[in-house]
Amino acid sequence: MKRIVVFGSISYDRTLHLPRLPEAGQGLMASAVTHSVGGKGANVAVAAVRAGGRASLVSAVGDDGDRALAELSESGVDTTWIERRGDLATAEVIIHLATDQREFGITVPGADRHVDRRIMQAAVDTFRGDSIGYLDGMVNDGAFVIEAMAVRGAPLVINPSPLHPDVERWPMHKAAVVIVNQDEARRLTQRDDPHHQLDALKIRFPGPAFVLTRGAEGAWWCRGDQREFVEAVPVGAVDSTAAGDTFAGYFLAGVAAGQGPVEAMRTAARAAAICVTRHGSLHSIPAAHEVRSSG
Numbered sequence: 001m002k003r004i005v006v007f008g009s010i011s012y013d014r015t016l017h018l019p020r021l022p023e024a025g026q027g028l029m030a031s032a033v034t035h036s037v038g039g040k041g042a043n044v045a046v047a048a049v050r051a052g053g054r055a056s057l058v059s060a061v062g063d064d065g066d067r068a069l070a071e072l073s074e075s076g077v078d079t080t081w082i083e084r085r086g087d088l089a090t091a092e093v094i095i096h097l098a099t100d101q102r103e104f105g106i107t108v109p110g111a112d113r114h115v116d117r118r119i120m121q122a123a124v125d126t127f128r129g130d131s132i133g134y135l136d137g138m139v140n141d142g143a144f145v146i147e148a149m150a151v152r153g154a155p156l157v158i159n160p161s162p163l164h165p166d167v168e169r170w171p172m173h174k175a176a177v178v179i180v181n182q183d184e185a186r187r188l189t190q191r192d193d194p195h196h197q198l199d200a201l202k203i204r205f206p207g208p209a210f211v212l213t214r215g216a217e218g219a220w221w222c223r224g225d226q227r228e229f230v231e232a233v234p235v236g237a238v239d240s241t242a243a244g245d246t247f248a249g250y251f252l253a254g255v256a257a258g259q260g261p262v263e264a265m266r267t268a269a270r271a272a273a274i275c276v277t278r279h280g281s282l283h284s285i286p287a288a289h290e291v292r293s294s295g
Contacts, residue, residue: 002256003131004048004055005123007145008041009112009138010068010082011091013241013281021098037071038093038281039112040136040161043242047249049076050287051271053256055249057082058123060111062089071282081123085111091138101237107162113140120145127154132176132256134248135159137167150174157255158208159248163187175208177261179248182214198222211251211265213244219269221262230265233273233294242284246275250291270294 017032041059048055056078061068063086072079091110097103120141127133127149133156135145142158143166149156155176160167163184172178178201186192189200194212198220201210209223218231250271254264271291278284 001052001054001258004045004053004134004252004256005058005127005131006041006045006048006055006134006136007058007120007123007139007142008044008134008136009039009091010037010042010057010059010061010065010072011039011093011107011110011112012036012064012068013038013093013095015095015097015239015241015279018096018098020100021096021102021104034279036280036283037068038242039091040138040159040245041112042068042072042077043245043281043285044134044136044159044249044252045077046072046075046282047242047246047271047285048253048256049249050285051250051253051267051291052288053249053253054078055252056080056123058115058120059083060085060088060115060119062086062111065090065111075282081119083111083115083119085114088114095241097239097241101240103240105241107138109138112138115140117141117144121148124148124152124154127152132157132252134252137161137163142167143170146171146174157248157252159244160184161244173205173207175205177211178205178208179211179213179251181244182212185212194220195227198227209261211261213247215240219247219265221265223261228262230262230269233270235273235277237276239279239284240276242281243272243276246285247272249285267291 060083088111185197250268274286
């Protein structure tokens with residue numbers, strides 16, 4: 001089993017449960033508010049551990065980060081490279097979730113956008129042949145991580161989410177695998193059809209394999225001329241906040257354990273299906289035995 005090193009975000013997530021998403025100028029009353037530790041990096045690392053993997057997280061929290069660090073440690077994540085920043089707060093995400101499952105989130109960046117390069121480099125320097133890296137779009141210096149990993153010759157999986165201008169300029173052609181959802185693929189390629197998106201992604205970023213996720217429809221695997229579709233598992237969804245991160249974490253753990261990518265995606269799809277039936281971020285991510293029993 002390869003070790004997984006996640007370069008990613010940690011946040012405190014606050015979810016407002018609404019009857020519908022508000023229109024401009026409209027006020028609504030929430031039916032409930034739920035709080036969870038989250039962030040793409042934290043979710044992916046925890047999902048990888050619950051899938052049976054070994055995961056470390058490279059990130060930062062503020063002086064208010066005790067709860068986040070405790071939950072990550074209790075979940076089995078190695079927190080060695082999580083920096084404590086006394087001058088900053090831990091990031092916060094405010095999620096607006098409607099009863100029809102439409103949602104939008106507002107991120108208040110925090111300490112996780114200010115990780116010291118020396119910590120990133122220290123994590124990269126530990127890479128051996130038994131490690132695989134993962135990078136999300138909230139990392140403040142993602143291009144540095146990509147270049148450092150490339151110099152090291154270490155495999156890196158990139159999920160360029162959230163997709164902002166800095167991320168679009170990352171040298172993603174140096175990755176082993178790039179994971180994008182359908183909206184990110186549309187923005188990167190100006191295409192709507194998944195096959196056209198994959199064709200354009202291969203031209204723009206020659207080199208990596210691609211995982212193109214399409215929500216309740218399923219996901220595509222693409223490496224060179226090989227393409228294979230993995231269907232999603234139909235469920236009654238209530239909250240998709242951590243679904244993509246759960247998919248990514250289980251995919252990483254499967255690959256780290258020596259599974260083929262499509263096999264790992266099938267397991268990841270089952271894990272994501274369980275995740276969306278639960279509210280919250282870290283708390284919604286299923287354990288491996290739950291995923292096995294669902295199959």
